[in-house]
Amino acid sequence: MSIARFSPFELLLLKSRSQVDTATLLLLGWVLVHRQHVSEGQRRRRLAQVTAQFRHGHELGPVMSIAHSQDLHAIQLAAEVVRKECSKERSLSVMHQAITVATDDGAISLANHYILRFLADLLNVAPSTLATLFQELTGKPLRPPEDPSREAYWQAHDPEHYAQKAKEAAEDAEREKAARAQAEQQQRAKADKHQEKKQKQQEKQQQKEEARQAKARAEQARAEKTHEEHARAERARAEYARQEQARRERQRQEQARQEEAKHHHYRRASSPPPPDRTTRALAVLGLTPGASKTDVRRAYRRMAQLHHPDRFYSESEHQVALASARFQRIKNAYDYLMQTY
Amino acid sequence: MRDLYQRLALAPDANDHQISRAVARCANSALRQDATAVLAVAPHRETYDTLHHTLSDIGRLRARLGLTHGAHWQGDVANDFSLPPDNAISRHDELVDRVSHAVSLYNRWRRLRGPWLLITVFTVGAGIGLALGFALSLGFGVG
Numbered sequence: 001m002s003i004a005r006f007s008p009f010e011l012l013l014l015k016s017r018s019q020v021d022t023a024t025l026l027l028l029g030w031v032l033v034h035r036q037h038v039s040e041g042q043r044r045r046r047l048a049q050v051t052a053q054f055r056h057g058h059e060l061g062p063v064m065s066i067a068h069s070q071d072l073h074a075i076q077l078a079a080e081v082v083r084k085e086c087s088k089e090r091s092l093s094v095m096h097q098a099i100t101v102a103t104d105d106g107a108i109s110l111a112n113h114y115i116l117r118f119l120a121d122l123l124n125v126a127p128s129t130l131a132t133l134f135q136e137l138t139g140k141p142l143r144p145p146e147d148p149s150r151e152a153y154w155q156a157h158d159p160e161h162y163a164q165k166a167k168e169a170a171e172d173a174e175r176e177k178a179a180r181a182q183a184e185q186q187q188r189a190k191a192d193k194h195q196e197k198k199q200k201q202q203e204k205q206q207q208k209e210e211a212r213q214a215k216a217r218a219e220q221a222r223a224e225k226t227h228e229e230h231a232r233a234e235r236a237r238a239e240y241a242r243q244e245q246a247r248r249e250r251q252r253q254e255q256a257r258q259e260e261a262k263h264h265h266y267r268r269a270s271s272p273p274p275p276d277r278t279t280r281a282l283a284v285l286g287l288t289p290g291a292s293k294t295d296v297r298r299a300y301r302r303m304a305q306l307h308h309p310d311r312f313y314s315e316s317e318h319q320v321a322l323a324s325a326r327f328q329r330i331k332n333a334y335d336y337l338m339q340t341y
Numbered sequence: 342m343r344d345l346y347q348r349l350a351l352a353p354d355a356n357d358h359q360i361s362r363a364v365a366r367c368a369n370s371a372l373r374q375d376a377t378a379v380l381a382v383a384p385h386r387e388t389y390d391t392l393h394h395t396l397s398d399i400g401r402l403r404a405r406l407g408l409t410h411g412a413h414w415q416g417d418v419a420n421d422f423s424l425p426p427d428n429a430i431s432r433h434d435e436l437v438d439r440v441s442h443a444v445s446l447y448n449r450w451r452r453l454r455g456p457w458l459l460i461t462v463f464t465v466g467a468g469i470g471l472a473l474g475f476a477l478s479l480g481f482g483v484g
Contacts, residue, residue, distance in 0.1 A: 010436055034395065072398055076405055077432040084433065111395040114418065118399050121411030148389050149343040151378035161382065276350055283424040
């Protein structure tokens with residue numbers, strides 16, 4: 001077994017006079033890092049105030065820098081130490097300190113909502129106890145955290161964005177309306193001109209007819225009748241042509257829509273497999289997204305050793321079955337990752 | 342809070358184009374609306390991503406500490422951010438292992454230091470003597 005180097009937090013823990021105090025310090029630092037609108041100096045001062053009675057005997061600087069780096073291994077180690085060594089009273093006092101650090105003179109941030117609840121679960125503090133503790137310390141009830149994955153949250157917290165969006169939409173609508181009005185006017189003007197022309201033509205023809213009337217009065221009645229009939233037929237033909245064109249246009253639109261729908265359907269059917277699967281496979285091996293191939297191989301070897309069914313040979317058959325199920329899962333995840341990497 | 346990336350089958354570092362395609366593909370209209378309100382607006386997405394990162398960390402911690410079924414871990418968050426809990430490797434046990442290993446190495450070194458020192462001194466002395474003898478014999482040979 002090769003021995004890896006000790007991480008900064010492990011060294012700190014080994015040097016500390018009281019491991020629980022050091023671990024609690026890191027967890028409080030983690031809460032402090034997630035407070036908004038606070039400077040680094042204020043954070044350190046606050047941490048020093050709250051933990052004045054701790055007996056760790058080292059500087060706060062390294063703890064805060066570890067908390068800033070959000071090193072999950074360190075936080076996990078601290079959580080394990082705290083869980084192992086805290087009595088009931090001690091865990092209540094740690095909860096007390098965490099709430100103080102998370103909220104004093106300000107609202108609790110969303111991340112801290114979840115961190116406090118994580119600490120409460122870690123320290124076996126029941127929800128009702130946490131609620132009363134919070135109420136006593138801050139004078140406000142502990143509400144469930146808001147949900148920024150919903151639009152309602154942003155409508156409440158970012159009204160400027162929505163006001164701007166509404167304004168833009170209104171402007172767009174107005175512009176569109178103006179454009180439409182203009183187009184209509186143009187069309188009407190064109191139609192008017194057309195009618196005038198027609199009237200003029202008719203007048204001209206009438207004049208001609210009058211001249212012709214002078215020539216041949218007897219033929220007048222018939223001539224007028226034929227002319228009228230002719231005009232009616234022409235109008236009917238124009239109407240028919242217009243209808244035909246509209247029908248053709250509608251048909252073309254429908255076809256386009258159907259084609260689009262088909263395309264859409266095709267795209268939906270051939271959607272790629274969710275990238276989520278890689279994340280889940282990595283999680284089975286206890287890795288985070290972005291792990292390298294060597295990491296995967298190493299994690300697989302360790303997990304395979306840990307969960308190999310042969311290890312449970314001396315225990316009950318049930319244990320062996322459970323282990324082989326686990327082993328199969330690990331092996332599947334590993335095979336999938338080796339294919340994709 | 343829900344994990345919109347997971348629900349849209351996206352990676353958390355997806356770009357705008359991938360997001361818009363996933364949103365267009367999504368069949369749930371409410372989810373589509375929320376995703377456009379949160380992920381398509383840069384400042385909203387930034388805030389969401391920060392919290393998403395923290396929550397993924399907490400989910401991972403809970404999985405490793407066996408707290409995926411805690412009383413305070415319920416609803417959407419627990420649904421979307423929980424991981425399979427069977428890879429519980431105790432960091433504290435690991436630390437204890439490593440410290441005990443280091444201690445045993447140190448003890449072995451302390452115990453074997455005497456004999457090893459004697460052997461080293463003897464070999465170094467023998468080496469120097471040999472080298473000297475060789476040089477002298479070469480000198481005589483030349484002279």
